[in-house]
Amino acid sequence: xxxxxxxxxxxxxxxxxxxxxxxxxxxxxxxxxxxxxxxxxxxxxxxxxxxxxxxxxxxxxxxxxxxxxxxxxxxxxxxxxxxxxxxxxxxxxxxxxxxxxxxxxxxxxxxxxxxxxxxxxxxxxxxxxxxxxxxxxxxxxxxxxxxxxxxxxxxxxxxxxxxxxxxxxxxxxxxxxxxxxxxxxxxxxxxxxxxxxxxxxxxxxxxxxxxxxxxxxxxxxxxxxxxxxxxxxxxxxxxxxxxxxxxxxxxxxxxxxxxxxxxxxxxxxxxxxxxxxxxxxxxxxxxxxxxxxxxxxxxxxxxxxxxxxxxxxxxxxxxxxxxxxxxxxxx
Ligand code: AHM
Ligand code: MG
Numbered sequence: 667x668x669x670x671x672x673x674x675x676x677x678x679x680x681x682x683x684x685x686x687x688x689x690x691x692x693x694x695x696x697x698x699x700x701x702x703x704x705x706x707x708x709x710x711x712x713x714x715x716x717x718x719x720x721x722x723x724x725x726x727x728x729x730x731x732x733x734x735x736x737x738x739x740x741x742x743x744x745x746x747x748x749x750x751x752x753x754x755x756x757x758x759x760x761x762x763x764x765x766x767x768x769x770x771x772x773x774x775x776x777x778x779x780x781x782x783x784x785x786x787x788x789x790x791x792x793x794x795x796x797x798x799x800x801x802x803x804x805x806x807x808x809x810x811x812x813x814x815x816x817x818x819x820x821x822x823x824x825x826x827x828x829x830x831x832x833x834x835x836x837x838x839x840x841x842x843x844x845x846x847x848x849x850x851x852x853x854x855x856x857x858x859x860x861x862x863x864x865x866x867x868x869x870x871x872x873x874x875x876x877x878x879x880x881x882x883x884x885x886x887x888x889x890x891x892x893x894x895x896x897x898x899x900x901x902x903x904x905x906x907x908x909x910x911x912x913x914x915x916x917x918x919x920x921x922x923x924x925x926x927x928x929x930x931x932x933x934x935x936x937x938x939x940x941x942x943x944x945x946x947x948x949x950x951x952x953x954x955x956x957x958x959x960x961x962x963x964x965x966x967x968x969x970x971x972x973x974x975x976x977x978x979x980x981x982x983x984x985x986x987x988x989x990x991x992x993x994x995x996x997x
Pocket of ligand 2: 759783784785942
């Protein structure tokens with residue numbers, strides 16, 4: 667497909683045509699996620715301005731504004747999708763319980779999970795943040811989604827993606843058939859195909875850990891990081907933004923490993939399996955990389971609760987598989 671001339675909608679329609687039995691339900695869902703993300707992108711840009719000006723005037727606005735932007739993004743995602751008639755429930759990092767579809771709207775066979783605005787504490791310093799999403803087919807009968815529909819391993823995802831609000835806004839997406847990237851052209855308000863068939867390098871040169879937690883890691887993790895620095899056949903460089911989508915996106919394009927392991931304060935790590943780890947694991951595997959919790963593939967883990975946390979080690983196959991070997995005592 668022609669780069670720069672193919673918009674997301676055309677791409678989705680052409681993909682849909684490859685599956686003669688496709689109903690188009692799925693295309694509609696992704697289109698609406700993209701629509702919500704354009705609105706969020708606009709507000710994130712505005713919030714940046716408000717925060718910078720706020721700071722210059724010594725007005726402490728950021729704490730409250732960030733909070734509001736999380737909530738705003740959550741509302742936009744929900745309102746973009748609840749009326750479609752394609753979903754039976756939604757799950758959001760911002761909501762304690764699953765989000766039902768209001769009675770006034772028809773229901774459908776999919777459920778969507780999302781983190782509406784990840785890394786929002788970075789807004790006031792102009793650092794990229796993002797929206798992460800995943801789509802599952804519901805597994806329970808009836809048209810009211812239940813928690814059971816969300817407690818599926820990531821292997822069952824039918825699509826996943828993220829939007830990064832960076833120097834440009836980009837949507838990266840896969841429905842199983844390769845990973846594609848679309849860049850928002852604000853002059854026409856469209857996501858245009860900019861990155862076809864994204865493949866993560868087999869080996870990378872970047873490692874992304876919050877090394878301030880070093881003393882709280884197990885000896886195996888400490889040894890892995892130490893060996894990357896000193897014993898590896900490659901020269902590594904450390905890059906850590908502290909904004910998952912931005913750290914992940916960079917490593918997806920350049921190669922390397924991002925990790926938020928468990929530590930003595932948070933044995934299960936910080937990141938959420940359903941809204942953050944599984945969708946990004948789906949993307950990375952479709953791009954030729956890997957994602958584990960240390961031992962298990964992230965996509966094989968069946969969540970026990972919708973807000974379950976998991977250690978996340980994700981990126982190029984070489985670095986991720988090496989990490990697994992360290993954890994198993996095989997390296
Ligand atoms: P959030 O969901 O509250 O925004 O937190 C998630 C963020 C991720 O984007 C990032 O990878 C991580 O927290 C960074 O955590 P830390 O500051 O502990 O390194
Ligand atoms: Mg988050």
